[in-house]
Amino acid sequence: MAYEKKIPVDLDCPLRLTMSLIESKWKSCILDELRSGTPMRPSEIHKCLPEAAPRVLDIQLKELVEDGLVAKTIFPELPPRSEYHITPLGISLLPIIDSMLKWGEEHMDIFEKKYKR
Amino acid sequence: MAYEKKIPVDLDCPLRLTMSLIESKWKSCILDELRSGTPMRPSEIHKCLPEAAPRVLDIQLKELVEDGLVAKTIFPELPPRSEYHITPLGISLLPIIDSMLKWGEEHMDIFEKKYKR
DNA sequence: TCATATACCGAAAAATTTTTCCATACCCTT
Protein backbone atom coordinates (compact mmCIF):
# COMPACT_ATOMS: atom_id res chain seq x y z
CA MET A 1 0.00 0.00 0.00
CA ALA A 2 2.13 2.76 1.34
CA TYR A 3 5.83 2.18 1.16
CA GLU A 4 6.10 0.23 -2.04
CA LYS A 5 5.33 3.31 -4.10
CA LYS A 6 7.96 5.51 -5.65
CA ILE A 7 6.45 8.38 -3.75
CA PRO A 8 5.47 6.70 -0.48
CA VAL A 9 2.50 7.83 1.59
CA ASP A 10 3.52 9.90 4.56
CA LEU A 11 2.49 7.57 7.37
CA ASP A 12 3.25 10.26 9.94
CA CYS A 13 0.35 12.38 8.75
CA PRO A 14 -2.77 10.87 10.30
CA LEU A 15 -5.01 12.42 7.69
CA ARG A 16 -2.97 11.12 4.76
CA LEU A 17 -2.74 7.71 6.40
CA THR A 18 -6.49 7.33 6.80
CA MET A 19 -7.16 8.69 3.34
CA SER A 20 -4.66 6.33 1.77
CA LEU A 21 -6.61 3.36 3.07
CA ILE A 22 -9.95 4.33 1.57
CA GLU A 23 -9.36 6.78 -1.24
CA SER A 24 -9.29 4.33 -4.12
CA LYS A 25 -12.35 4.45 -6.28
CA TRP A 26 -14.38 1.61 -4.75
CA LYS A 27 -12.84 0.86 -1.37
CA SER A 28 -15.31 2.87 0.66
CA CYS A 29 -18.18 1.24 -1.24
CA ILE A 30 -16.77 -2.23 -0.59
CA LEU A 31 -16.53 -1.50 3.13
CA ASP A 32 -20.08 -0.22 3.03
CA GLU A 33 -21.26 -3.43 1.37
CA LEU A 34 -19.51 -5.53 4.00
CA ARG A 35 -20.74 -3.42 6.88
CA SER A 36 -23.27 -5.91 8.27
CA GLY A 37 -20.52 -8.38 9.01
CA THR A 38 -22.03 -11.07 6.86
CA PRO A 39 -19.33 -12.52 4.62
CA MET A 40 -19.78 -11.92 0.91
CA ARG A 41 -18.46 -13.83 -2.03
CA PRO A 42 -16.62 -11.81 -4.67
CA SER A 43 -19.33 -12.49 -7.24
CA GLU A 44 -21.90 -10.99 -4.86
CA ILE A 45 -19.78 -7.90 -4.34
CA HIS A 46 -19.48 -7.52 -8.10
CA LYS A 47 -23.24 -7.70 -8.43
CA CYS A 48 -23.75 -5.06 -5.75
CA LEU A 49 -21.30 -2.69 -7.44
CA PRO A 50 -22.07 -3.26 -11.11
CA GLU A 51 -20.42 -0.03 -12.24
CA ALA A 52 -17.04 -1.10 -10.95
CA ALA A 53 -14.77 -3.02 -13.27
CA PRO A 54 -14.47 -6.52 -11.77
CA ARG A 55 -10.71 -6.41 -12.04
CA VAL A 56 -10.48 -3.30 -9.92
CA LEU A 57 -12.69 -4.82 -7.24
CA ASP A 58 -10.34 -7.79 -7.11
CA ILE A 59 -7.35 -5.51 -6.73
CA GLN A 60 -8.95 -3.31 -4.13
CA LEU A 61 -10.25 -6.26 -2.14
CA LYS A 62 -6.72 -7.60 -2.09
CA GLU A 63 -5.40 -4.28 -0.81
CA LEU A 64 -8.11 -4.07 1.83
CA VAL A 65 -7.06 -7.53 3.02
CA GLU A 66 -3.41 -6.51 2.95
CA ASP A 67 -4.20 -3.43 5.04
CA GLY A 68 -6.20 -5.53 7.51
CA LEU A 69 -9.56 -3.86 6.92
CA VAL A 70 -11.10 -6.96 5.39
CA ALA A 71 -10.34 -10.66 5.81
CA LYS A 72 -10.63 -13.44 3.30
CA THR A 73 -11.60 -17.05 3.72
CA ILE A 74 -10.78 -19.48 0.95
CA PHE A 75 -12.72 -22.72 0.83
CA PRO A 76 -10.75 -25.52 -0.77
CA GLU A 77 -13.57 -26.47 -3.09
CA LEU A 78 -14.21 -26.73 -6.74
CA PRO A 79 -15.48 -24.63 -8.31
CA PRO A 80 -13.52 -22.19 -6.17
CA ARG A 81 -15.28 -20.38 -3.37
CA SER A 82 -14.07 -17.56 -1.15
CA GLU A 83 -15.61 -15.03 1.16
CA TYR A 84 -14.69 -11.59 2.38
CA HIS A 85 -15.74 -10.08 5.67
CA ILE A 86 -14.96 -6.87 7.45
CA THR A 87 -12.47 -7.01 10.34
CA PRO A 88 -12.62 -5.08 13.64
CA LEU A 89 -10.18 -2.60 12.13
CA GLY A 90 -12.49 -2.16 9.16
CA ILE A 91 -15.46 -1.80 11.48
CA SER A 92 -13.65 1.00 13.28
CA LEU A 93 -13.66 2.91 9.99
CA LEU A 94 -17.40 2.58 9.48
CA PRO A 95 -18.31 5.75 11.41
CA ILE A 96 -16.21 7.67 8.88
CA ILE A 97 -17.89 5.91 5.97
CA ASP A 98 -21.25 6.65 7.63
CA SER A 99 -20.55 10.34 7.98
CA MET A 100 -19.42 10.56 4.36
CA LEU A 101 -22.54 8.73 3.24
CA LYS A 102 -24.73 11.05 5.26
CA TRP A 103 -22.93 14.18 4.08
CA GLY A 104 -23.28 13.03 0.50
CA GLU A 105 -27.00 12.43 0.88
CA GLU A 106 -27.54 15.80 2.52
CA HIS A 107 -25.59 17.80 -0.04
CA MET A 108 -26.22 15.83 -3.19
CA ASP A 109 -28.67 18.41 -4.56
CA ILE A 110 -25.99 21.11 -4.63
CA PHE A 111 -23.68 19.05 -6.80
CA GLU A 112 -26.38 17.63 -9.02
CA LYS A 113 -27.44 21.15 -9.91
CA LYS A 114 -23.85 22.22 -10.32
CA TYR A 115 -22.35 19.41 -12.33
CA LYS A 116 -25.02 17.22 -13.82
CA ARG A 117 -25.43 17.05 -17.57
CA MET B 1 -14.71 18.32 -10.85
CA ALA B 2 -17.14 15.59 -11.62
CA TYR B 3 -18.69 15.77 -15.03
CA GLU B 4 -15.83 17.09 -17.07
CA LYS B 5 -14.00 13.80 -16.84
CA LYS B 6 -14.13 11.11 -19.48
CA ILE B 7 -15.37 8.77 -16.79
CA PRO B 8 -17.56 11.07 -14.71
CA VAL B 9 -18.05 10.63 -10.99
CA ASP B 10 -21.35 9.00 -10.14
CA LEU B 11 -23.04 11.88 -8.35
CA ASP B 12 -25.91 9.61 -7.35
CA CYS B 13 -23.70 7.62 -5.02
CA PRO B 14 -23.39 9.68 -1.85
CA LEU B 15 -20.20 7.95 -0.84
CA ARG B 16 -18.49 8.51 -4.18
CA LEU B 17 -19.69 12.11 -4.22
CA THR B 18 -18.20 12.92 -0.84
CA MET B 19 -15.00 11.07 -1.60
CA SER B 20 -14.58 12.84 -4.91
CA LEU B 21 -14.47 16.19 -3.13
CA ILE B 22 -11.66 15.32 -0.75
CA GLU B 23 -9.75 12.36 -2.14
CA SER B 24 -7.02 14.26 -3.95
CA LYS B 25 -3.69 14.09 -2.25
CA TRP B 26 -3.74 17.35 -0.28
CA LYS B 27 -7.36 18.51 -0.19
CA SER B 28 -8.14 17.14 3.25
CA CYS B 29 -4.94 18.70 4.57
CA ILE B 30 -5.82 22.07 3.06
CA LEU B 31 -9.25 21.97 4.69
CA ASP B 32 -7.59 21.06 7.97
CA GLU B 33 -5.25 24.04 7.68
CA LEU B 34 -8.15 26.37 7.01
CA ARG B 35 -10.31 24.91 9.76
CA SER B 36 -10.02 27.85 12.18
CA GLY B 37 -11.74 30.11 9.71
CA THR B 38 -8.86 32.55 9.55
CA PRO B 39 -8.06 33.32 5.92
CA MET B 40 -4.68 32.13 4.71
CA ARG B 41 -2.55 33.35 1.88
CA PRO B 42 -1.33 30.75 -0.60
CA SER B 43 2.28 31.24 0.49
CA GLU B 44 1.28 30.43 4.06
CA ILE B 45 -0.51 27.28 2.99
CA HIS B 46 2.58 26.24 1.06
CA LYS B 47 4.70 26.75 4.17
CA CYS B 48 2.33 24.67 6.29
CA LEU B 49 2.38 21.81 3.79
CA PRO B 50 6.00 21.82 2.68
CA GLU B 51 5.86 18.29 1.26
CA ALA B 52 3.22 19.23 -1.27
CA ALA B 53 4.34 20.46 -4.66
CA PRO B 54 3.26 24.12 -4.81
CA ARG B 55 1.68 23.58 -8.19
CA VAL B 56 -0.61 20.89 -6.88
CA LEU B 57 -1.73 23.05 -3.99
CA ASP B 58 -2.67 25.75 -6.48
CA ILE B 59 -4.66 23.28 -8.53
CA GLN B 60 -6.38 21.72 -5.56
CA LEU B 61 -7.21 25.08 -4.02
CA LYS B 62 -8.79 26.05 -7.30
CA GLU B 63 -10.89 22.88 -7.29
CA LEU B 64 -11.90 23.39 -3.67
CA VAL B 65 -13.10 26.87 -4.63
CA GLU B 66 -14.91 25.49 -7.67
CA ASP B 67 -16.65 22.93 -5.48
CA GLY B 68 -17.63 25.61 -2.97
CA LEU B 69 -15.67 24.23 -0.02
CA VAL B 70 -13.27 27.16 0.06
CA ALA B 71 -13.61 30.77 -1.02
CA LYS B 72 -11.00 33.10 -2.40
CA THR B 73 -10.54 36.80 -1.99
CA ILE B 74 -8.28 38.63 -4.39
CA PHE B 75 -6.94 42.00 -3.28
CA PRO B 76 -6.21 44.27 -6.21
CA GLU B 77 -2.78 45.14 -4.95
CA LEU B 78 0.75 44.86 -6.10
CA PRO B 79 2.53 42.63 -5.38
CA PRO B 80 -0.49 40.37 -5.74
CA ARG B 81 -2.28 39.24 -2.62
CA SER B 82 -5.05 36.72 -2.16
CA GLU B 83 -6.59 34.79 0.65
CA TYR B 84 -8.44 31.54 1.00
CA HIS B 85 -10.96 30.74 3.71
CA ILE B 86 -13.21 27.81 4.41
CA THR B 87 -16.91 28.20 3.55
CA PRO B 88 -19.91 26.90 5.53
CA LEU B 89 -20.03 23.95 3.12
CA GLY B 90 -16.38 23.24 3.84
CA ILE B 91 -17.01 23.60 7.58
CA SER B 92 -19.74 20.99 7.30
CA LEU B 93 -17.07 18.54 6.13
CA LEU B 94 -14.79 19.17 9.09
CA PRO B 95 -16.35 16.49 11.31
CA ILE B 96 -15.36 13.96 8.65
CA ILE B 97 -11.83 15.35 8.48
CA ASP B 98 -11.73 15.26 12.28
CA SER B 99 -12.75 11.65 12.48
CA MET B 100 -10.18 10.67 9.86
CA LEU B 101 -7.51 12.59 11.75
CA LYS B 102 -8.45 10.90 14.98
CA TRP B 103 -8.60 7.45 13.41
CA GLY B 104 -5.21 7.98 11.85
CA GLU B 105 -3.69 9.02 15.17
CA GLU B 106 -5.18 6.05 16.97
CA HIS B 107 -4.11 3.46 14.43
CA MET B 108 -0.85 4.91 13.19
CA ASP B 109 1.26 2.41 15.12
CA ILE B 110 -0.24 -0.52 13.23
CA PHE B 111 0.73 0.88 9.87
CA GLU B 112 4.12 2.18 10.93
CA LYS B 113 5.04 -1.32 12.05
CA LYS B 114 3.56 -2.80 8.93
CA TYR B 115 4.86 -0.55 6.20
CA LYS B 116 7.66 1.63 7.46
CA ARG B 117 11.11 1.13 5.98
C1' DT C 1 -19.80 -30.94 -26.28
C1' DC C 2 -20.75 -26.32 -25.37
C1' DA C 3 -21.98 -22.56 -22.67
C1' DT C 4 -21.92 -20.75 -18.06
C1' DA C 5 -20.26 -19.91 -13.48
C1' DT C 6 -16.67 -19.75 -10.10
C1' DA C 7 -12.18 -17.06 -8.57
C1' DC C 8 -8.18 -15.04 -9.96
C1' DC C 9 -4.37 -12.86 -12.38
C1' DG C 10 -1.17 -10.92 -16.28
C1' DA C 11 -0.57 -7.34 -19.48
C1' DA C 12 -1.40 -3.41 -22.00
C1' DA C 13 -4.09 0.65 -22.87
C1' DA C 14 -6.39 4.58 -21.19
C1' DA C 15 -7.40 7.97 -17.85
C1' DT C 16 -6.08 10.67 -14.15
C1' DT C 17 -3.17 12.81 -10.81
C1' DT C 18 1.10 14.55 -9.31
C1' DT C 19 5.62 16.35 -10.11
C1' DT C 20 8.85 19.25 -12.15
C1' DC C 21 10.37 23.06 -14.66
C1' DC C 22 9.77 27.34 -16.51
C1' DA C 23 7.40 31.67 -17.39
C1' DT C 24 4.69 35.91 -16.45
C1' DA C 25 4.46 40.36 -13.88
C1' DC C 26 5.23 43.52 -10.26
C1' DC C 27 7.07 45.19 -5.81
C1' DC C 28 10.70 45.88 -2.26
C1' DT C 29 15.36 45.72 -0.43
C1' DT C 30 20.15 45.70 -1.06
Place this chain on the structure above:
DNA sequence: AAGGGTATGGAAAAATTTTTCGGTATATGA
Protein backbone atom coordinates in the same frame (compact mmCIF):
# COMPACT_ATOMS: atom_id res chain seq x y z
C1' DA D 1 20.41 46.32 -11.49
C1' DA D 2 20.23 42.10 -9.08
C1' DG D 3 17.90 39.08 -5.99
C1' DG D 4 13.95 37.72 -3.41
C1' DG D 5 9.06 37.49 -2.53
C1' DT D 6 4.26 37.65 -4.31
C1' DA D 7 0.46 34.83 -7.11
C1' DT D 8 -0.45 32.20 -10.98
C1' DG D 9 -0.43 29.16 -14.94
C1' DG D 10 1.34 26.39 -19.25
C1' DA D 11 3.44 22.21 -20.59
C1' DA D 12 5.53 17.93 -20.40
C1' DA D 13 7.16 14.09 -17.77
C1' DA D 14 6.37 10.77 -14.31
C1' DA D 15 3.61 8.14 -11.33
C1' DT D 16 -0.51 6.03 -10.28
C1' DT D 17 -5.03 4.21 -10.90
C1' DT D 18 -8.57 2.31 -13.63
C1' DT D 19 -10.21 -0.07 -17.62
C1' DT D 20 -10.28 -3.61 -20.88
C1' DC D 21 -9.12 -7.89 -22.69
C1' DG D 22 -7.53 -12.12 -22.40
C1' DG D 23 -6.06 -16.28 -19.97
C1' DT D 24 -5.86 -20.18 -16.10
C1' DA D 25 -8.59 -24.02 -14.00
C1' DT D 26 -12.64 -26.84 -12.71
C1' DA D 27 -17.53 -28.05 -12.16
C1' DT D 28 -22.38 -28.08 -13.48
C1' DG D 29 -26.34 -28.09 -16.55
C1' DA D 30 -28.34 -28.09 -21.25
